[in-house]
Amino acid sequence: MRGKVRKLSPPSERQATGGRMQVPLRPEIDTGTGATSGERARAMIEIASVSKRFETSGRKSHLALSDINLTVNDGAFVSILGPSGCGKSTLLYIVGGFVAPSEGVARMKGAAITGPGPDRGPVFQEFALFPWKTVLGNVMYGLRQQGVKRTEAEAQSLRLIEMVGLKGFEHFYPKELSGGMKQRVAIARTLAYRPSVLLMDEPFGALDAHTRTRLQNDLLNIWERDRKTVLFVTHSVEEAVFLSDKVVVMTRAPGRIKQIVDIDLPRPRIRAELLLDSHYQKYVVDIERMIDDGRDDAEHS
């Protein structure tokens, strides 16, 4: 069981050792592609030997994350997938600088992360909009904070609001919006201050299936336009495969990386085509099996 849990080393290292990487799927495609391209992708986020221990009541402590190593390259869409409680959010919060790791270090563009900053923009499942601000007020907030003049911030925000499909709702308060619309506002609010990395914690988890699909499509469209680095937490295998370049599969308690799967599906991805694509289906099935394996292991141990 432990043998299956492999750490991810930086891509350069992996290529140098000629390793098969962690991906048993379609190995004929992923070997050496990076090396031949010549240009080496820049590491945006590096998580090195990160563990997180929560002190719980009664002197016991809970190991939420154990020895996590992960590199996210500039412009990559990486999903963290795992059962609830396996530490996905905690890992994301560590990158966000909201939670400090107990051991190890997380780096952003080479510098150790010591706190939150506008280079890493979070989007939460709970939306976390400012209810006393209108849609426009919410989206403008970060720009105003960065000293952008009101008229300029307004113009930029209006463009973003249109981009996320909320034209006409600029002056609505959050309580007047549906869940899907709130999450659109939250995404626009974070995009507005132009973070280098988007940190999304089950952003569509609270939405109904239909809204969820629409937001996935829209997010992908937006992302394909400017190719921001995205770290995306989800517990939906389909969502992870559909959106990502790379899926990090985690195991439960203590949270460890079980496997990292490169999703080699062409972009732009069209949902209707992808669902029929046998490669897509294989990724989904294989990853689901991977998660089930983990569950059995946990039960037997």
Place this chain on the structure above:
Amino acid sequence: MTSARNIVSKLSPLLACLGLLALWQVAALWLDTESFPTAWHALQTVPQVLGDPEQLLNILDSIRRMVIGFSLAVLIAIPLGLAMGRSARVSAFFNPLLMMIYPVPKAALMPVIMLWLGVGDASKTLVIFLGVSLPVIYHSFQGAKAVEEKMLWSGAAMGLSGLQRMIRIVLPAALPEILTGCRTGLVLALITMVTSEMIARQSGAGNILFNAMDMAQYDTVFAMIIIIGALGIVLDAAFDKLRWRLVKWAEPHQEILLGAS
């Protein structure tokens, strides 16, 4: 349809007042004692009281003390309550103190305070201050504690410092709760105002009321009750209007906007 309902809802406080006065009138006629004048009689005495410059000055004195005590309390209680709500350390420091003061009727402290500060404005304003502070601290504390952490994280990611988050996120997010506390505080301010003047008779609305009581001028007593009651109702209504303007974004049921567009 909506307009009819609107008119009814607008008139209902007025109808309640009239009903109360009518009840009073009937009760007074039925009891028929000198110490319980009719509502009509008491109402007629109101202009007399307000027309007397000395009485009016007394009442204005009361209002001045109330405004000062209330304002000081709000200015201190809101930041303190918010700080307690967001910091376990601040809360641990002040909590025992507040737990002790909380159940004590503030007017009961009046004699001690008078020993220190005399019977003048300072004592009475301090008692009002104490009366208003506690509910405002409590509600600010609750409001600040309930602020969603992810909201603060969102602010931190935008680059807001700790103090900025306190002022620009915790304060507005807790505002509905804070204003609930202020509204309770306003009523308590009126109550402590009258009781403090009852204990330290020197000036004020309570002074007029209890002097009249001593001299068996029951018309004036009841006129003062009407004046103080009306003051309370007007202040409360005005405050509620202000509150609504400030936190209409939080009001749960409203037919604004969505229906319109």
